[in-house]
Amino acid sequence: AQTVTQSQPEMSVQEAETVTLSCTYDTSESDYYLFWYKQPPSRQMILVIRQEAYKQQNATENRFSVNFQKAAKSFSLKISDSQLGDAAMYFCAYRSARAAGNKLTFGGGTRVLVKP
Amino acid sequence: NAGVTQTPKFRILKIGQSMTLQCAQDMNHNYMYWYRQDPGMGLKLIYYSVGAGITDKGEVPNGYNVSRSTTEDFPLRLELAAPSQTSVYFCASSYSGRKNTEAFFGQGTRLTVV
Numbered sequence: 151a152q153t154v155t156q157s158q159p160e161m162s163v164q165e166a167e168t169v170t171l172s173c174t175y176d177t178s179e180s181d182y183y184l185f186w187y188k189q190p191p192s193r194q195m196i197l198v199i200r201q202e203a204y205k206q207q208n209a210t211e212n213r214f215s216v217n218f219q220k221a222a223k224s225f226s227l228k229i230s231d232s233q234l235g236d237a238a239m240y241f242c243a244y245r246s247a248r249a250a251g252n253k254l255t256f257g258g259g260t261r262v263l264v265k266p
Numbered sequence: 267n268a269g270v271t272q273t274p275k276f277r278i279l280k281i282g283q284s285m286t287l288q289c290a291q292d293m294n295h296n297y298m299y300w301y302r303q304d305p306g307m308g309l310k311l312i313y314y315s316v317g318a319g320i321t322d323k324g325e326v327p328n329g330y331n332v333s334r335s336t337t338e339d340f341p342l343r344l345e346l347a348a349p350s351q352t353s354v355y356f357c358a359s360s361y362s363g364r365k366n367t368e369a370f371f372g373q374g375t376r377l378t379v380v
Contacts, residue, residue, distance in 0.1 A: 154308075193354065195309075195371035241308055251316050252297055252360050252367050253324065256308035 152177045154244050156257035163232045164265050170217075171227040171260045173242030181247035184218065184225045185254070189239040198240070201225065203247070229262070237264045268292050272357050272372035279347040279379045287342040287375050289357030296362040298340040299369070300324075300332065302353040309356060315340055316362065347379045 153176045163169035175184070186198040201209045201218050208216050213230045229236055242257040273288045291298065296317050301309040301324075311324030315334040329351060331343040340359075344351060357372040 156308075159306075193374045195356065195358075195369075197368055200368070251299075251314050251322070252362070252369070253299065253311055253314055254301075254309070254369060256301075256310070258308045259306070 152179075152244050152246070152255050154242050154255050154257035156242055156260050158260045159258075160261040160263065162263045162265060163229070163236075165234060166231055168228060168230045169232055169262060171229075171240055171242075171262070173225045173227070173257055175223050175225065175242070175244050175257075177223070177244065177246075179246055179248065183245045183247060184216075185243040185245070186214070186216070186225075186227045187241045187243060187256075188236075189241065189259075190235075190237070195241075199227070232262075232264050234264050234266060237262055270357055270359055270370050270372035272355075272375050274375060275373065276376045277378070279344075279377065281347060281349065281379060283347050284343070284345050285347070287344070287355055287357075287377075289340045289342070289372060290338050291340075291357075291359040291370070292338065293359060293370065294337060295359035295370075296337070297360045297367075298334065299358040299360075300330070300340070300342045301356045301358065302326065303356060303374075304353050312342065312355075344377075349379050351377065352379045353377060 184201045188196045199211045217226045239259045243254045270291045299314045300312040313332040315321045355375045358369045360369045
């Protein structure tokens with residue numbers, strides 16, 4: 151079974167600065183997808199960014215970018231120019247490209263605090 | 267579009283009571299899921315369904331039952347509620363297929379068992 155580990159329970163960043171969240175995963179598969187979800191206090195799960203394992207290029211969405219290291223099984227999220235609205239829980243998630251059901255496996259989450 | 271709708275948003279149950287958490291989606295998604303999120307933790311898969319009439323267990327299915335009689339609805343049944351089932355429950359749905367199959371989540375149901 152796949153596992154996803156987020157080793158940082160909480161990270162603090164100054165507004166307009168950059169913060170990087172770590173995620174490692176364990177899998178024997180070569181074809182899969184990785185995701186970062188944001189969960190603000192409203193509880194809503196919001197997709198931030200996705201990465202397909204067969205793509206070498208790191209995904210970018212506006213101020214959010216990832217560093218995908220397939221050999222190291224590492225998938226970090228960088229938030230640039232942090233804004234107060236970025237304060238939330240962030241979850242890393244894994245999905246097999248082959249297993250039935252497109253099920254997600256989540257890490258334990260990292261809380262991001264943004265200081266004004 | 268309503269997306270994924272869960273009811274109720276909050277509920278307090280007494281130990282031993284039963285209840286059904288409702289979930290409906292209007293996106294014609296084949297796949298639907300139930301996750302639970304314990305305090306300070308990530309989401310864990312309870313059950314999922316790949317289509318009407320087809321369900322399967324996830325990582326933490328004990329104490330729960332599901333059914334999928336229509337594409338739109340995927341209710342989760344709790345029998346004999348226990349304090350260990352205190353959690354936030356999320357329903358989600360997605361298209362079948364391999365690519366660009368983003369999961370859409372409901373807003374969650376906060377359940378407390380006392």
